[in-house]
Amino acid sequence: MRHTTRTAVMLCAALGLTAAVGPAAATPAASPPAARAASVRQATAPVLVDCFWHARVRPGSFVLACGDGNSRLVSLHWHSWGAGSARATGVNVVNDCDPYCAAGAFHRYAVTVKLDRPQPWKKNPRVQHYSRITLTYPGDRPDQFGRVVTYPLWN
Known part of the structure; x- marks a missing residue:
């Protein structure tokens, strides 16, 4: 029983960490193509x-x-x-x-x-x-x- 509780706690912690890190890592890829193109246009003279x-x-x-x-x-x-x-x-x-x-x-x-x-x-x-x-x-x-x-x- 003690082993099962420890495994459940570790899984919950891992899932919580993944949820916290996942959206932050996905944010740059979520930029719409038009926004990326506009930023490239602005960066180039x-x-x-x-x-x-x-x-x-x-x-x-x-x-x-x-x-x-x-x-x-x-x-x-x-x-x-x-x-x-x-x-x-x-x-x-x-x-x-x-x-x-x-x-x-x-x-x-x-x-x-x-x-x-x-x-x-x-x-x-x-x-x-x-x-x-x-x-x-x-x-x-x-x-x-x-x-x-x-x-x-x-x-």
């Missing part, structure tokens, strides 16, 4: 999508005019790259298209670059991409450009 639909992080150059290459950013030095925005300095190389683009000359302009408005990328909705670029010219700029110009970025 957005990307910059180039003309060839490649995701880039802190690229050294970037083509703004995909059709003809008449405007591109070069010598980019990134000062920040975060969840909400990215900032760099560099050079905007722009064709003056005078008298027409094929015969035009390229000119270089110092520029600061800001990327922002991250959104899900259509090619891979789990990845955020910057959807807007703002260029600020601290000195000279192309004749047809304002001191600050903002463009939507492709998705």
Whole structure:
């Protein structure tokens, strides 16, 4: 009888311990897939999508005019790259298209670059991409450009 009582007490203790530990261990696995995906999305900074639909992080150059290459950013030095925005300095190389683009000359302009408005990328909705670029010219700029110009970025 004494052996049976001791066995019953040990079984009850083991079951109590399992009940206490079981739910705590199961909690991470119980997170819904959408919550896990959102946390992954938040942990990864957005990307910059180039003309060839490649995701880039802190690229050294970037083509703004995909059709003809008449405007591109070069010598980019990134000062920040975060969840909400990215900032760099560099050079905007722009064709003056005078008298027409094929015969035009390229000119270089110092520029600061800001990327922002991250959104899900259509090619891979789990990845955020910057959807807007703002260029600020601290000195000279192309004749047809304002001191600050903002463009939507492709998705």
